[in-house]
Amino acid sequence: xxxxxxxxxxxxxxxxxxxxxxxxxxxxxxxxxxxxxxxxxxxxxxxxxxxxxxxxxxxxxxxxxxxxxxxxxxxxxxxxxxxxxxxxxxxxxxxxxxxxxxxxxxxxxxxxxxxxxxxxxxxxxxxxxxxxxxxxxxxxxxxxxxxxxxxxxxxxxxxxxxxxxxxxxxxxxxxxxxxxxxxxxxxxxxxxxxxxxxxxxxxxxxxxxxxxxxxxxxxxxxxxxxxxxxxxxxxxxxxxxxxxxxxxxxxxxxxxxxxxxxxxxxxxxxxxxxxxxxxxxxxxxxxxxxxxxxxxxxxxxxxxxxxxxxxxxxxxxxxxxxxxxxxxxxxxxxxxxxxxxxxxxxxxxxxxxxxxxxxxxxxxxxxxxxxxxxxxxxxxxxxxxxxxxxxxxxxxxxxxxxxxxxxxxxxxxxxxxxxxxxxxxxxxxxxxxxxxxxxxxxxxxxxxxxxxxxxxxxxxxxxxxxxxxxxxxxxxxxxxxxxxxxxxxxxxxxxxxxxxxxxxxxxxxxxxx
Numbered sequence: 047x048x049x050x051x052x053x054x055x056x057x058x059x060x061x062x063x064x065x066x067x068x069x070x071x072x073x074x075x076x077x078x079x080x081x082x083x084x085x086x087x088x089x090x091x092x093x094x095x096x097x098x099x100x101x102x103x104x105x106x107x108x109x110x111x112x113x114x115x116x117x118x119x120x121x122x123x124x125x126x127x128x129x130x131x132x133x134x135x136x137x138x139x140x141x142x143x144x145x146x147x148x149x150x151x152x153x154x155x156x157x158x159x160x161x162x163x164x165x166x167x168x169x170x171x172x173x174x175x176x177x178x179x180x181x182x183x184x185x186x187x188x189x190x191x192x193x194x195x196x197x198x199x200x201x202x203x204x205x206x207x208x209x210x211x212x213x214x215x216x217x218x219x220x221x222x223x224x225x226x227x228x229x230x231x232x233x234x235x236x237x238x239x240x241x242x243x244x245x246x247x248x249x250x251x252x253x254x255x256x257x258x259x260x261x262x263x264x265x266x267x268x269x270x271x272x273x274x275x276x277x278x279x280x281x282x283x284x285x286x287x288x289x290x291x292x293x294x295x296x297x298x299x300x301x302x303x304x305x306x307x308x309x310x311x312x313x314x315x316x317x318x319x320x321x322x323x324x325x326x327x328x329x330x331x332x333x334x335x336x337x338x339x340x341x342x343x344x345x346x347x348x349x350x351x352x353x354x355x356x357x358x359x360x361x362x363x364x365x366x367x368x369x370x371x372x373x374x375x376x377x378x379x380x381x382x383x384x385x386x387x388x389x390x391x392x393x394x395x396x397x398x399x400x401x402x403x404x405x406x407x408x409x410x411x412x413x414x415x416x417x418x419x420x421x422x423x424x425x426x427x428x429x430x431x432x433x434x435x436x437x438x439x440x441x442x443x444x445x446x447x448x449x450x451x452x453x454x455x456x457x458x459x460x461x462x463x464x465x466x467x468x469x470x471x472x473x474x475x476x477x478x479x480x481x482x483x484x485x486x487x488x489x490x491x492x493x494x495x496x497x498x499x500x501x502x503x504x505x506x507x508x509x510x511x512x513x514x515x516x517x518x519x520x521x522x523x524x525x526x527x528x529x530x531x532x533x534x535x536x537x538x539x540x541x542x543x544x545x546x547x548x549x550x551x552x553x554x555x556x557x558x559x
Contacts, residue, residue: 107164110226114158115151117222121215122147129207143207150190150215157182167242169230175223176537177365183219187212220539245296245325246272247289247316248304256304256330270296275305275312282312286319293323302328359498360536368538373472376545377465384459391422391447391456398447399426404460406430409477412500417469419477420460424448430479454555455548461503473541474502475529482516489519490526499533504554506532506540509547511556 126143158164163178191208244267246253253272256262262269273289275282293301301323303316313329320327361369392403405423407430408416425443444452451457464470470477475496478486486493507513507528516522532540548554 106166106169107159110164110169111155111158113222113226114155114219117218118151118154118215119147121218122211125210125214126207129210133206143211146190146194146208147211149193150186153189154182154186157185166230169223169227171231172224172227172535172537172539174360174537175227176220176539177362179219179223180216180368180538181364183216187215224539242299243268243270243296244300244302245270245289245293245298246302246304247286247320248273248275248330249277250274252304252306256302267300270298275316282315286316289316290319290323293320293325298325300326300328302330304330307331359533361499365536365538369471369536369541370468372538372541373465376472377462380459381462381466384462387456388459391451394447395423395445399423399445401426402428408480409501410480410483410497411469411477412497414494414497416480417464417467419470420463422448422451422457422460424451424457455504458503465503469500471500471502472504473532473544474500474505475532476505476508476513476525477501478516486516486522486526490522492530493526495533496526496529499536504544504548505529506544509544509551509554511553513554513556 122143158178161178161182162168163182168175244262246256246269248256253274257269271292273285273292275285275289301320303313303320305313305316307313307329317327317329395401395403402423405421405425405428406418407421407428409419411417424445425441425448426445427443448457461470465472483493505528507525510528512521512525512528514521516525532544
């Protein structure tokens with residue numbers, strides 16, 4: 047058929063796609079509204095977050111700031127009262143302590159306002175909060191301490207109570223922000239709190255895929271409209287002009303250009319026209335783009351050369367230092383506290399099967415550096431190198447004591463020594479035998495990204511039930527996906543939450559062999 051005769055069919059197909067995209071938008075809006083009506087919670091904060099019409103961005107920012115102040119005040123009262131009661135046998139909260147506490151709260155809130163940290167969009171995801179909170183609280187605490195020293199206010203306060211206030215406030219801020227993020231995220235997922243008003247611009251099929259795969263309402267986005275571009279060169283400029291006029295009329299906060307990167311000329315024309323609108327322009331990376339598989343690509347410069355910067359993990363230098371300090375501190379305390387248990391386990395292993403108490407095996411650590419991992423011996427064999435057979439259910443090689451040790455994760459406790467040696471972390475992807483690493487690297491995409499952080503005694507995959515043998519592709523794929531989520535979303539509260547789940551969650555003991 048001649049090329050000119052196929053034009054009507056292309057236009058018809060484009061209009062059908064346009065209609066399907068508009069219908070999909072209507073269905074998503076209707077479904078979100080219906081779910082919104084049924085989704086009720088008992089807390090006043092959740093009801094306020096749920097009612098997005100009554101909740102403006104300014105009011106949300108005010109609430110977030112007031113919660114920070116409340117967390118700092120409560121921490122100050124509890125720290126001062128508790129310390130004075132333990133150290134001096136009396137309870138009280140002096141006026142000087144109140145002044146120091148208020149000055150720290152003011153500095154902390156002002157610093158957050160300056161960094162625009164109280165925007166709703168900052169509370170749709172927990173990642174980054176731990177680092178920002180730690181940095182800004184240190185600045186606020188040191189500022190208040192300096193002011194107290196200069197005004198001689200701090201001289202009237204107990205030094206012990208002042209130190210206790212620092213740690214109590216830091217933990218209170220972590221907890222308060224984690225709760226607020228959880229409430230905001232859940233509200234956004236049911237169409238409640240909407241962090242930003244967005245407009246989509248692109249071809250019908252791409253917008254339809256974006257709505258189906260990305261579910262913007264669950265990301266706190268209110269899609270106010272979608273401008274459909276026809277895949278016809280003669281009408282493209284007209285469609286882009288209409289999209290710009292619609293954007294100027296509706297005044298969205300962000301405009302997302304949903305056009306495949308293979309259509310670079312179309313993207314250029316959209317950006318040139320839409321850049322005249324007072325809104326942020328975002329170029330969407332389509333699902334098959336490799337950049338989507340790496341954590342947060344950001345535009346940066348190498349010298350004068352613009353590029354996308356892809357980070358190996360979500361931790362910066364300060365985060366690595368914080369994690370290392372926490373690892374050493376907790377591991378040291380745990381080793382001292384668990385010494386009696388270690389002695390009992392050693393005696394039980396000797397009486398049950400004889401042989402060595404500890405078992406060492408070579409594993410890959412950070413940046414594929416090899417190290418010798420320590421475990422309580424739970425099997426009659428001690429395989430290493432190129433021949434390592436994974437334990438299976440009712441494996442005859444597992445000893446009687448070993449089965450009990452593996453059931454409750456006690457066989458992993460000697461790895462606290464690896465943590466003190468700097469070879470492992472308390473939390474991270476579990477290291478596999480070298481032969482299994484070689485096999486999984488060829489089977490699982492991005493498996494090797496697990497080497498971008500230190501391996502852990504426990505991990506996000508383990509507390510979600512993905513421990514034990516990885517004898518099927520689904521098992522290893524699920525484990526790697528949870529490991530990659532941890533690498534991409536690390537935070538100190540997440541580490542503490544995983545440690546808590548390791549001890550108390552039933553999932554953490556699932557699939558033990």
